[in-house]
Structure formats: C-alpha cells, structure tokens
Amino acid sequence: MNTIFQINYKILDFFRKTDTLKLYKKIVESQYASRDELRASQLNAFKNLLTHAYENVPYYSSLFKKISFHPEDFKSMDDLKKLPTTSKDIVRNNFNDIKAAGFESYKPRITQTGGTTGKPFLTYRDKLSHSYMWANIFRAWNAGGFEPGDRFINFAGGSLLPNTNLFKRNIYNFLQNAVLITSYHLNDERLKNISYTVTKSGAEYIFGYSSSIYLLSQYCKSNSISLKGYIKAVITTSDMLYHKQREVIEEVFGAKVFDLYGCPEGGIFSFECSEHNGYHVNQESALVEVTDSGQNGLGKIISTPLFNYAFPLIRYETGDVGSYSSKQCGCGRHLDRIEELGGRIRDFIVLRDGRYIHGAFFNHLNVLYNAEWIKQYQIVQTDVDNLTIKISKLEEPAEEALDLIKNEIHKGLLPDLKINFDLGGVEYTGGGKFRLIISNVSNKWQ
Ligand SMILES: [Zn+2]
Structure with missing residues (x-):
C-alpha cells in the first residue's frame, strides 16, 4: 500500500x-x-x-x-x-x-x-x-x-x-x-x-x-x-x-x-x-x-x-x-x-419495460420493511403484470396501509403493475428455506 x-x-x-x-x-x-x-x-x-x-x-x-x-x-x-x-x-x-x-x-x-x-x-x-x-x-x-x-x-x-x-x-x-x-x-x-x-x-x-x-x-x-x-x-x-x-x-x-x-x-x-x-x-x-x-x-x-x-x-x-x-x-x-x-436465494422481478429489479429494492422500501403490523413479507411475481405481496401480520393493518405500500411500489417500479395482497402469510420451500422474492416469470438471463 x-x-x-x-x-x-x-x-x-x-x-x-x-x-x-x-x-x-x-x-x-x-x-x-x-x-x-x-x-x-x-x-x-x-x-x-x-x-x-x-x-x-x-x-x-x-x-x-x-x-x-x-x-x-x-x-x-x-x-x-x-x-x-x-x-x-x-x-x-x-x-x-x-x-x-x-x-x-x-x-x-x-x-x-x-x-x-x-x-x-x-x-x-x-x-x-x-x-x-x-x-x-x-x-x-x-x-x-x-x-x-x-x-x-x-x-x-x-x-x-x-x-x-x-x-x-x-x-x-x-x-x-x-x-x-x-x-x-x-x-x-x-x-x-x-x-x-x-x-x-x-x-x-x-x-x-x-x-x-x-x-x-x-x-x-x-x-x-x-x-x-x-x-x-x-x-x-x-x-x-x-x-x-x-x-x-x-x-x-x-x-x-x-x-x-x-x-x-x-x-x-x-x-x-x-x-x-x-x-x-x-x-x-x-x-x-x-x-x-x-x-x-x-x-x-x-x-x-x-x-x-x-x-x-x-x-x-x-x-x-x-x-x-x-x-x-x-x-x-x-x-x-x-x-x-x-x-x-434472491431473484429478480422482471418488469414489462425490460427492467430487472433486484430483491434489495424491497428491503429498502420503508412502508413495507419497517411497518409495525408486518411480521414477515414475501414478493411473488405470478406474471409480468402481477405482483403478489404475501404478508404474515402481527395485527390488522390500518385502512390506508395497503395503499401506501402500493403507491411506493408504483413510484419505484411501474405505475400500471398490478399489486395484490395476500394477508394469509408467507410461504416456505419444501426444504424449509424462505425466499424473499419468488418470480415465476422466465427471462432471457436464465
Ligand atoms: Zn486457500
């Protein structure tokens, strides 16, 4: 040096x-x-x-x-x-x-x-x-x-x-x-x-x-x-x-x-x-x-x-x-x-405009990451237009909580991406591993 x-x-x-x-x-x-x-x-x-x-x-x-x-x-x-x-x-x-x-x-x-x-x-x-x-x-x-x-x-x-x-x-x-x-x-x-x-x-x-x-x-x-x-x-x-x-x-x-x-x-x-x-x-x-x-x-x-x-x-x-x-x-x-x-494992979310979004994006989204009512969350991309956010909750969310999350994701990603919520809890793989991001959208990189 x-x-x-x-x-x-x-x-x-x-x-x-x-x-x-x-x-x-x-x-x-x-x-x-x-x-x-x-x-x-x-x-x-x-x-x-x-x-x-x-x-x-x-x-x-x-x-x-x-x-x-x-x-x-x-x-x-x-x-x-x-x-x-x-x-x-x-x-x-x-x-x-x-x-x-x-x-x-x-x-x-x-x-x-x-x-x-x-x-x-x-x-x-x-x-x-x-x-x-x-x-x-x-x-x-x-x-x-x-x-x-x-x-x-x-x-x-x-x-x-x-x-x-x-x-x-x-x-x-x-x-x-x-x-x-x-x-x-x-x-x-x-x-x-x-x-x-x-x-x-x-x-x-x-x-x-x-x-x-x-x-x-x-x-x-x-x-x-x-x-x-x-x-x-x-x-x-x-x-x-x-x-x-x-x-x-x-x-x-x-x-x-x-x-x-x-x-x-x-x-x-x-x-x-x-x-x-x-x-x-x-x-x-x-x-x-x-x-x-x-x-x-x-x-x-x-x-x-x-x-x-x-x-x-x-x-x-x-x-x-x-x-x-x-x-x-x-x-x-x-x-x-x-x-x-x-x-x-950390997958990418694939957007319709060709962008690939790293999982870390969701780790820095405060409305999700720091929300007190959320025990754990998981992002599932079912197809290129739909994102489901699975949430294990600690308590019932306030009325505006889901809209706040939706707005922040729209701002960061795409305004017409459809965001769905599933408050029934997150999923684990057969081997007991948790995946923060699960994307079912195949992309040209894989
Ligand atoms: Zn060595």
Whole structure:
C-alpha cells in the first residue's frame, strides 16, 4: 500500500471512527499463522467473551445460570454443545437484555440486516467489531489481488453502501479510490452505460452483488461486448453465486471471480482464495461452526462474533447452510473453510419495460420493511403484470396501509403493475428455506 493511501485510509478510519488499517495489517499476516496458533487464540477470545457475557449481559447471565453453566466449565471446543444457540427470534425478544453493562462505552452503532427474512433485523456492532468487519472485507478483496488504494468499482445496492449521507459517502469513495454504481433498476440502457464505465473508469477491480454482476455479464455477452483486459478480478457477494453464472462472468471479464460469503451480524466475512475451493473463515474474529449436518454434508451455519462486547451473540444461527472443513488449502492460509455453501436465494422481478429489479429494492422500501403490523413479507411475481405481496401480520393493518405500500411500489417500479395482497402469510420451500422474492416469470438471463 503506498503512502498516500495509508494516509487516506487513516482519514477514512477517523471519519468512520474505526481502526481498520491496523487490524487489516494484522490479519493479512495472521491468516498464515499455524492452525494451532489460530485455534488457540480463537478459543481464548471465545472464553473471554463467555466470561464477559456471564458477568455483564443480562440475557446470557440468566441463561447460563438456568442451564448451570459457568464460563470456567468451557475447556475446549467440544464444550460448545453445552451452550444453546441464539436464534433471530431470541434476539428480537430479548433485545434490551443482550446489551452489555456499560453499553455506550463500546461505541455501538445499530445495524440493520435483511435479505432472507423480509423483515429488518436489528443488532448492534461496537467499534472493535465494526473495525474488524472492514478489515475482513479488505482482506477478502486482497485474496483476489486487491491492495487498498487500487481503483475499484462498487456495484452495489443499499446493503453494501455505507449507511451514511451523500456528502460522507462521496468522501469515502474519494478516499478509497472507488467508483460507485448503484445496482437498482437495471435495464438494457443502464447495463450498456455500466459496461462503458467499466472500460473507461480505470478501475482494476469490480465488487458487487453476484446477481447484478451476472446480469451485466449476460447483457455484454448477448450484445458481443467484451470487458476483457480492464478488470483484474471480479469480487462478488450477497447472493448465491451459481457455477453457470461464474462461468459467464469470467468469460465476459476475462478475469477470475472471487466470491465472498458474509453474515455481518454473525461476524462472518469468509472469502475465496486463488484455489477457489470454498470460503476461508475469518477465525481471528469469529467462531464459525456447522451443526446438524445431513447426508450431503450440509448443516446449519452458526457463528459467534468474538469481539462484539456491546451486544454479544453467542452461537448465533445465521439461517444459512453449508459444510465446514479444516483441511489444508493449497494457498498456504491456515484458516478453515466453509467448503460448500447451501443457500441464499434472491431473484429478480422482471418488469414489462425490460427492467430487472433486484430483491434489495424491497428491503429498502420503508412502508413495507419497517411497518409495525408486518411480521414477515414475501414478493411473488405470478406474471409480468402481477405482483403478489404475501404478508404474515402481527395485527390488522390500518385502512390506508395497503395503499401506501402500493403507491411506493408504483413510484419505484411501474405505475400500471398490478399489486395484490395476500394477508394469509408467507410461504416456505419444501426444504424449509424462505425466499424473499419468488418470480415465476422466465427471462432471457436464465
Ligand atoms: Zn486457500
């Protein structure tokens, strides 16, 4: 990293109130530490967190007492099964009791995640945890060749953008040498412009939603536009990346895809290395486990962020499935891997005017996302003119509530799109997975 960007990233840390640069330098080294060293420090950090939770966090304190568990009883990772997991419902129902004593002293910030549940899910992340998040993201990019300071395109929707005002966002982009492209409302004309930006921006890396980058690649492929020779690596995240999509992206960009699997509230920021055989887990700052594995080796991904002292989540159920491996990787890193990732699906809504709407659009629609009467929602596109919003409700909606939602969707999408409501509840797949967006409209990209 050159001196100018060392300074820029220090300024960024100052604005963001983080210590990212310091931690980044630390973890690009520690990923090559021996397996025993990594395990030992992980175990130590986990034990410290247990002691903290026992002494300072009302929810865990009473839980541990109820099950007659004392942090001193925790000797090795085999003892993990003595501890119950923490589900999203537990977090919602015990929200204030998960805040640690002296909560404010950890400089916590509220974080909102969504995507798979159709309802905002709130947690807090303290300063150290927030710093680790950014350090882990940069390390993941670094595995694809990126060095902080290298010019990159951030092709993202709301959840990947800094949750801040436009002025600050512009400063962040400038300091990071980033070109921002929003992934909302992608139609052929926008995709054409974006492909132009890729060739003219001087960016060496592109980072964004897998589904959006795939859409861009498909557009380029169909229109014989080559993006070869501009981008050194394509870094994808947020959606499940399918093999076929990876092939198309790599063909169009003439560059390798490095996929990331993250669960921010669970502290997971796992990444592909040059071997592309799974996702190296950030063991320095999270304890990731896979439990209840089925015959195919896939089980529930459970994670404990090790440094979120303001709002500890011990054995948090991420809602994702995968398989776990401690086998040595050819790249030389000793971090364990999530070998196979089972599921996270986000489809696109297809509009009559040719636009493809990313699922994230609905996660940023406040009338739906933050409505107090809605427990969970799901968008089903039955045909190109009809959208059904399935809702599991907590109470009866006010008279104008449905119209408000309808108006907002019409404003954002198409005024003549027919919006239907089904207040009979959301649906799960046979395998028990929830899909926020279900589109029955076939489109040329699939
Ligand atoms: Zn590796």
